[in-house]
Amino acid sequence: MSDCKELIGNLSDFIDGELDLNMCQELKKHLEGCRNCRLVADSLTKTVKLCRDGVTEDLPESLKESLNQKLQARWKAKFDKN
Amino acid sequence: MNHYGAFIIQTNEKKLVEGAKQGDFAAFNRLIENYRPRIFGLAVKLAKNREDAEDVFQETFLKAIDNIQKFRGESSFGTWLYTICVNVIRNKYGRSTGELLPLEEYLPRAEHGDGEHAELFDWDDPLSKLTKDELKQKINQSIMQLPLKYRTPFLLRYTEEMSVADVARTTGLTLAAAKSRILRARLAMRQSLNDYFLGERGKKNNVRL
Ligand SMILES: [Zn+2]
Numbered sequence: 179m180s181d182c183k184e185l186i187g188n189l190s191d192f193i194d195g196e197l198d199l200n201m202c203q204e205l206k207k208h209l210e211g212c213r214n215c216r217l218v219a220d221s222l223t224k225t226v227k228l229c230r231d232g233v234t235e236d237l238p239e240s241l242k243e244s245l246n247q248k249l250q251a252r253w254k255a256k257f258d259k260n
Numbered sequence: 261m262n263h264y265g266a267f268i269i270q271t272n273e274k275k276l277v278e279g280a281k282q283g284d285f286a287a288f289n290r291l292i293e294n295y296r297p298r299i300f301g302l303a304v305k306l307a308k309n310r311e312d313a314e315d316v317f318q319e320t321f322l323k324a325i326d327n328i329q330k331f332r333g334e335s336s337f338g339t340w341l342y343t344i345c346v347n348v349i350r351n352k353y354g355r356s357t358g359e360l361l362p363l364e365e366y367l368p369r370a371e372h373g374d375g376e377h378a379e380l381f382d383w384d385d386p387l388s389k390l391t392k393d394e395l396k397q398k399i400n401q402s403i404m405q406l407p408l409k410y411r412t413p414f415l416l417r418y419t420e421e422m423s424v425a426d427v428a429r430t431t432g433l434t435l436a437a438a439k440s441r442i443l444r445a446r447l448a449m450r451q452s453l454n455d456y457f458l459g460e461r462g463k464k465n466n467v468r469l
Binding site: 187196220224241249 | 317364383
């Protein structure tokens with residue numbers, strides 16, 4: 179049976195589907211028999227999922243408006259020279 | 261998306277870029293439309309405070325106007341915008357000096373097998389007990405604790421859904437460095453959340469005693 183420590187470094191790639199086939203098979207086999215590595219894999223998956231879902235900041239209308247005005251002015255300065 | 265869909269988007273983008281380069285403001289606006297909320301969300305997480313975030317957000321698009329002629333389509337327009345944003349942050353704050361621990365420090369000292377391990381537990385239980393706000397606050401805090409040079413590639417990869425190659429391009433890192441930073445950031449984030457959940461578990465259990 180392979181060493182957890184050796185495999186655990188590959189878990190992130192495994193989850194992202196970026197591990198080569200051989201390594202993937204070895205890790206899969208290991209995970210079937212190792213609850214601890216399964217928990218690490220699961221929490222690494224959830225870490226990314228939580229960051230994706232949890233922390234969006236809405237763009238305020240006032241800032242959108244302020245940006246539009248600045249962009250318009252900058253655009254004019256750039257293209258309306260001649 | 262299928263290849264045909266991607267092809268249509270690329271063709272549209274190319275036309276819009278050509279238009280923008282010739283002074284078509286509407287074309288430029290179409291190009292940036294979908295990226296405005298995304299760049300803002302990223303700026304909030306990369307900047308030190310709200311005021312800086314708003315500056316970085318606006319500066320990114322102003323710089324895009326200034327440099328539109330230099331965009332050659334070697335990356336997608338979106339990746340180009342992210343690159344500008346990352347550079348605006350770098351110019352504002354200088355080189356990121358913070359360091360994370362070596363990789364090994366984030367690997368749980370797991371012993372092989374099915375035995376109980378104090379630091380390893382199912383996250384579903386603590387997750388179900390926390391409110392959305394509690395969780396959001398903690399995730400934000402953990403993200404902000406990452407040194408900028410790790411936080412940037414991590415967010416580009418996982419909240420902006422970039423490929424590792426695009427992360428490397430955007431940050432100016434080698435592929436290997438980008439990969440390594442993304443991984444360390446992910447492990448550090450896992451550790452930070454795990455510690456928090458462990459503490460919360462302790463708290464809730466104590467209440468019951
Ligand atoms: Zn294991």
